[in-house]
Amino acid sequence: xxxxxxxxxxxxxxxxxxxxxxxxxxxxxxxxxxxxxxxxxxxxxxxxxxxxxxxxxxxxxxxxxxxxxxxxxxxxxxxxxxxxxxxxxxxxxxxxxxxxxxxxxxxxxxxxxxxxxxxxxxxxxxxxxxxxxxxxxxxxxxxxxxxxxxxxxxxxxxxxxxxxxxxxxxxxxxxxxxxxxxxxxxxxxxxxxxxxxxxxxxxxxxxxxxxxxxxxxxxxxxxxxxxxxxxxxxxxxxxxxxxxxxxxxxxxxxxxxxxxxxxxxxxxxxxxxxxxxxxxxxxxxxxxxxxxxxxxxxxxxxxxxxxxxxxxxxxxxxxxxxxxxxxxxxxxxxxx
Ligand SMILES: NC(=O)c1ccc[n+]([C@@H]2O[C@H](COP(=O)([O-])OP(=O)(O)OC[C@H]3O[C@@H](n4cnc5c(N)ncnc54)[C@H](O)[C@@H]3O)[C@@H](O)[C@H]2O)c1
Numbered sequence: 001x002x003x004x005x006x007x008x009x010x011x012x013x014x015x016x017x018x019x020x021x022x023x024x025x026x027x028x029x030x031x032x033x034x035x036x037x038x039x040x041x042x043x044x045x046x047x048x049x050x051x052x053x054x055x056x057x058x059x060x061x062x063x064x065x066x067x068x069x070x071x072x073x074x075x076x077x078x079x080x081x082x083x084x085x086x087x088x089x090x091x092x093x094x095x096x097x098x099x100x101x102x103x104x105x106x107x108x109x110x111x112x113x114x115x116x117x118x119x120x121x122x123x124x125x126x127x128x129x130x131x132x133x134x135x136x137x138x139x140x141x142x143x144x145x146x147x148x149x150x151x152x153x154x155x156x157x158x159x160x161x162x163x164x165x166x167x168x169x170x171x172x173x174x175x176x177x178x179x180x181x182x183x184x185x186x187x188x189x190x191x192x193x194x195x196x197x198x199x200x201x202x203x204x205x206x207x208x209x210x211x212x213x214x215x216x217x218x219x220x221x222x223x224x225x226x227x228x229x230x231x232x233x234x235x236x237x238x239x240x241x242x243x244x245x246x247x248x249x250x251x252x253x254x255x256x257x258x259x260x261x262x263x264x265x266x267x268x269x270x271x272x273x274x275x276x277x278x279x280x281x282x283x284x285x286x287x288x289x290x291x292x293x294x295x296x297x298x299x300x301x302x303x304x305x306x307x308x309x310x311x312x313x314x315x316x317x318x319x320x321x322x323x324x325x326x327x328x329x330x331x332x333x334x335x336x
Contacts (some may be wrong), residue, residue: 007057011037014105015053018098019028021090023081024049025102028060029110030076036108037077038134038294039063039114041099041126045083052082062283070287071312072169072294077110079103083117085171086275096122100129108132110296113290120145134297135289140189143296146289151187153288153313154234157280158192161232161312164321165278169314177228177252178217180237184258184286188236191217200228203237227251235259235282242279247271254278256317284316 015026029037044253046052056078064076079099087096096118103126111132114120122138122208127133138140158176159169166174169194175198178185182203189201189211199217202225203209212219220228222237226246233252235241241262247268255277262282263269272279291309295301301309 007061010057010060012106012109013053013057016101016102018081018095019101020094020098021081021088023088023095023098024052025081026053026056026080026096027079027106027110028056028077029106030057030060031064032075032109034064034068034075035073035077036132037063037110038067038072038290038298038300039076039110039112041081041112041118041122041242042115043080043081043083043095043117045085049082052080057296066283066287066290069284069296069316070291071309071316072291072299074294076297077112078114078115079199080330090124093125096125097129098214100126100133103132106132106198111294113293114146116301123264126314132298136297137294143293145183146293147183148187149224149292149310150184150286151191152310153257153291154184154188154236154285155191155195156288156311156314157256157285157317158232158234160317160321161254161278161280163314164318165254166231173198174232175200175230176232176234177201177220177230178234178236179203179222179225179241179257180235180259181205181211182236184235185236186211188234188258189217193217198228198230200225232256235262239282240264242268242272244268244271245278247275247277250275250277252277254280256285257279258282258288260286278321281320284313284320 012029018025059079067074113135120137123133123136137142163169178201193215200211201217202220202222209219227249229251232254235257242262243264295306
């Protein structure tokens with residue numbers, strides 16, 4: 001649908017003032033064509049609350065693509081609560097219970113998980129009002145921290161990248177620059193070290209230097225890490241790092257990491273392509289956490305089925321690399 005109705009292909013959108021918190025809560029279901037809609041709950045301030053509705057429409061549509069690319073029998077949805085600029089002065093539980101009640105209105109057509117501004121503990125509170133929640137803490141019966149599973153997916157992606165770029169999936173002896181040693185980056189570093197890779201790492205938080213040292217990785221500044229002469233740059237911090245300014249300075253053969261929304265604009269994919277740098281879309285590389293949590297908690301799959309899905313991230317990328325080239329990029333900007 002284009003023109004006047006562009007961006008409004010959603011099956012259902014609810015916006016209401018949370019009865020407890022008084023804040024605008026929006027839940028959008030973009031599509032349930034492949035199955036129940038899934039997508040995280042974002043608590044964020046916007047210039048105007050109406051902007052949060054627009055963002056929910058965009059993010060839920062991106063989740064339809066993310067679930068489909070990940071091969072999950074799930075559709076796309078999203079929850080956004082427009083937060084006050086100074087932060088919410090009331091009880092955070094009230095916000096989360098209002099989110100839970102709003103999701104409960106949808107009779108299981110949508111399930112939520114963590115996103116910007118929320119985490120597994122928040123999911124446990126939402127679950128007091130609706131069972132359609134994933135990524136709760138293990139202590140609350142959920143699948144727990146997603147970051148090790150995201151990292152497992154990143155390793156599968158890196159093998160596919162190396163196979164395509166260097167002719168072998170082996171990680172031993174290859175060089176990687178990991179930008180960001182947070183929850184996911186630290187796991188990726190540990191796993192790559194275990195494979196015998198050569199490693200450089202950086203983080204704005206200098207205390208992460210100890211993590212690098214523990215796994216025999218060289219430590220550098222974020223700027224030098226970005227332009228390090230390595231086989232693969234692994235962005236594992238914030239998004240937006242690939243820009244018309246940063247791409248000319250890259251000295252890697254490929255970029256593949258979990259950081260969301262790595263391209264500042266979709267057109268930056270063309271700059272990477274022109275420089276002969278293979279870029280693995282973060283929507284595929286970073287999907288491991290979403291795949292694990294939804295496969296365990298929503299689809300009730302066995303450990304072997306879940307492991308096969310995580311391993312499939314590499315196959316998805318290989319298909320993407322071998323598909324006819326689209327220039328200009330079509331990355332969806334999304335969360336989880
Ligand atoms: N946690 C998951 O399961 C998951 C899933 C999919 C995608 N992601 C994405 O992966 C990225 C990392 O996620 P995370 O959960 O590890 O986050 P995190 O907050 O635990 O770690 C991010 C790390 O990056 C560092 N950092 C921030 N800005 C930096 C900069 N400019 N240069 C270098 N380091 C910087 C931080 O100090 C922190 O150590 C994010 O973009 C996130 O959206 C995470």
